[in-house]
Amino acid sequence: MYNILLIIVLYFLIHQSFATMRVENITVTQGENVRFHCQFPSDISFNENIIQWKKIRSSEDNILISINGKVSRKYEKTYQTILADRSSSFDVLHVTKEDSTTYICQTFETQTILCQYNLVVLIKPEAPSLTVNKENIEEYQAVTLTCSSLNGNPPPQYTWYRNSVLVTSLDEQVITTNNNSIYTFNVTRFDNNVLYECQIWNQALTIPLRIEQYLHVKYRPYVNILDEATIFSSEKNLIRKIIGIEQQQFNLTCHYDANPSPTSIYWLTNGTTIVSREKLVYIPRLRSEQSGTYTCVVENSISKVNQSVYLDVQYPPRVRSISSRIRVNCSDSVVLRCLVDSNPSPYKIVWLKNNTEIFRDYQLADLYLTQVERNHSGVYTCVVYNRFHNNQTSNSSHAIELIVQSRPIIETTYSKIAAEIGQSVMLTCRVIGLPKPNIIWKYNEQ
Template sequence: MIQPESPSLTVDVNDVQEYHSVNLKCSAINGNPSPTFSWYRDNIPIQSSSLVRDVENGSILTLNMTRKDNGVKFECQIWNPALSSPLHIEQRIIVKYLPYVNILSNSSLIQSTTDRILTMEHIDEEFICEVDANPRPTSIYWTLNNTTIVSREKRLYFYRLKSEQSGNYTCIVENALGIVKQSIYIDVQYAPRVRSIDKILKVNRSDQVKLRCSIKSYPNAHEIIWYKDKIEISRYKIDNDDKIEYRIDRVERNDTGNYTCMAINRISLNKQQQQQQRYFDLNGSAIIELIVYSRPVMETTYSKIASEIGQSVKLICSVKGQPTPSIFWKHNGKTLNCEENTNDYCKLSLNYVTTKDFGDYKCIAENLLGKEEWTYTLVSKGKPEPPYDIQIDKITHSSFKIRFKPGFDGGDYQSFILQINNSLSDIPNNTFEYTVDDLTDSTTYIFRIKSQNSYGVSEWSPEIIIKTSELLILPDDLPTLRSLSYDSSRKFLHFDYYPGYKISEKQLCLRINQSTDGKTFDTGNLHSSCLDIVHNRVNYIMNKDYSHLKLAVCLREKSMICGNGIEMKHDERDRTSAPMIIGIVVIAIFLVLIILILMGILRYRRQKSPKYSNETRKSAKPIVSEPLQNPYLLYSNNVPYQLNDYQCNKIMNIERTENYCCDIEREKMKDESIKHDTFDSYGATKLRTNLSGTNHSSPHWLANTAESKNSGTNSRSGSNPSSEFSCLTQNTMILPIFSDSEIVCQTDITHYGFPSQSSRTLTNTKLNNINNDQNSRSILNNFPSSSIVMIDNNGIRPMDSASSTPNRIKKLFYEVVV
């Protein structure tokens, strides 16, 4: 096996153009066995056998080239068993072609030359000529109707399109191979354009007039609307008519004004959603001014003016007419000119009214077509005039409506009084329409009206007679009863109605039929059993002989016309009070519970507040227990009595004179005024004395308990330790005298004054210094074994209960107890 040589690839055409046939030949020699040939287009195998044919030592690929083949890679591969991998060769083909042109509009592609672009006036449009050509285009331009060049760029832009810009637009592209054109037709639609044929029309009164307009619209207008002073007066459909008109057969002076002719097509319909002012400013409307010639017409509605002497008055005369009339005033034969004449208004001012100014004032207006006068009467303020032009409307079986015009008010605020038969009622202020209701059907009423002000009351208006209509009520129209109950204490029968009825309670009564067995009801005395209804109840005395009642609502005037009846049984009687009482009791209990809960919450919060705790602590007096007969065994008997360092030093150096002083009276006054101890905290003061006794002595430090018991007095020295001690922290020490006791000098004081383990003992022998002192021995011998003495710079003396410190001893007592 022999490997073939590397393949070669040749193209039979040098200048490849679109739609031309091209042969690509791949050759390879010296291969044994002969190699096989494969073709690829951009790495994709070409499978079509009609495009490939084998020749000696090679293969030929025949292609009909298009612009899509431009720049495409064509590859030939050979292989035989002697090769470890195929050999290949490739070549890219350059294809030349005429320009391909597409027109884009608003991101959409226009592909056909007959495409028609439908757009609207006053919007922006953009068209882009997209080109694909090889070689590159030499020129690109746009033409309108194949005559006028409108752009020399790929982009054709229209700012606020106009209807005149409609037409055929062509994009022309040219390169070395030739010229290509692509066209579109731009069809611009627009709202109707209306033009008035006559801008101003002047006609005489009673003439016929035609208001005409011409219309140009695309698409055609389909509706016409006419406005007078921007108020619609006519609307109708049209079919492809470019001239329209509005006709008035007989014009009057009030036909004078501005008339607007508006045409609507499919485009202008969307613009109706805009603001009204903008709506009339569009091209779809035109204005025609109509002027009707007429003699002057007064538009004043009052003829009397009231004033007091010294006041100022303005007389206003309003006149309409064409041509514009001239206006002047006359009073007592004198001509007065208008002080101000604007927009057909003439004003005459009287700055200071005198008695000579009262009288008639004539306003005279005239033009070429006639003359008009109006008389004003200036009078002094006084009583009003009665209403006039009284009309009656909407007469029903229970009401009617009154309309009237107020008379001259006399120069002051007036109100109105209505009299119906013999009943008087006030008509609400500033109301000239009033509805009278709650009347009886088929009844004749006589009414009249008068007015009043601060100067007096007017005369009555003429009497008017009216009769209400007949009330036609069927039994089904009457209300049906529900919720029956009887109150035996007040003899009231209570009930309620089902909703939906529209009849006044004054027109109703309650019929009651009685029965003993619930089957046969008494109907012999119906006229006396129809009771008047007042606030859903009737006054009725229940007869116990009848266990069943049948009730129905009837017409008062026609008691035989009744609604659906309802039966009241014996067990429904006298049950009105029970639910009411139960409800009241339940509500009362509920309110009491709420009050108690609120009081408990307030008391709890008050007790928890710091202010309340401080006040309680200040006001409460500590309770000190009476001394016990037996000593407290807070310590074991083998624990000696303990003294602190300060007391030990005092005992051992009792004869030493030092400059210590304790002002007992000052401390007494200070301690009596202060309720709280000035110590930092329990067990925290360095000079605090902590004493405790052993053997048979009490830790309460009691003094002369036996004497107190024998004397029968309740001495504080026997019950309150606060009376036995003072000056504990100012160079003074308290020494209890116990027989056969040891005194322990305490070095460390722990919390609440309990002794620490490190202490030293001072035995009785060490007290000899005290005993050797003659004065001290005599004093000690005079004290009982459980008495308390005080040792200080002045020597040994009994405890003075009058100089005690209550609060300090109380705390010390608490420490001993704890």
């Protein structure tokens, strides 16, 4: 065993009389025979000294096996010695694990150690076993894997593998003794269906012995919402915002990872209405009123989990006015107002008069006219532009007819008209004004 060195040191402290000696380490497989051959120094001979062979034991008294080539009767089937004038051989027959120790050849008179042999009997360890400390394993719990093997000599080395990859840095997680290795760690969902493997090896083996064990870990649902048709997404207030375009189709898919499998899955809009009991929410043609928070709820025997996204349905501007025709008196002020519904907000608003641009702004949808005159009359058109997140531009418009009313003004006057008797005379009265004036002709104020 590996306590041999300590045994030898202790032995030397007790038996201080020793000469320069031969020390040899020998390994042999269980069941084989091994021979130690000790050549005496020149001042030692069989004729002048008594030669002993001893077996050193750590916890018990040392065993005296032979004296001058004669083995005690109780050890004849296990040990044999041959003694010559200048050397001695010592055989251990059919070695077993108990034969792993230190053997010395020494003189009886002075207890001088002539030769020392440190014998290690190599024994294949038994096939390992691998156990898990619990059956129902849940995420974040501590799990202990115990790999055990008996009767190996020297004690086997243990190594751990995770999905065929060597697990390193295990000093704080593994406790190893001669007969087992105990690996303790906290599991996550990524340990589910993972193959853990224990390998053992010592010098008696040509290839390591191995044993495998799959872990089965239960965990709550992990939910992720994928949107297949969106053109933009962002994180806002911890809820992901996604963009859809009105009149286009739209898909939301609830991807989940759960063990055991979910017992229910459904979709909510704005936290209340169930819109689907499947993984997929399919909207063939988006409408603006379908903007809102969509929540996928997944439940299994461990927990209920949900994840939400905010769907922002974008659409072209919608423009209208309170009235399509406005009448106003001359010298008054008037506001031409466009009522705009747009998502996203407009980036440009243009006013046209009779198809000619007269004003533009980036936010203001009202056109203010003060001290209007007759020439302000006309068709005013409000054109609103917005731009989707894919840079697609859209616009919409609405026309308002402005009528400026004014008092009647006679543009044609006649102070005198001359004509011969019998001729025809045409008198023309030209009048401007809105609304259209009534014209009355009088003769001599009658």
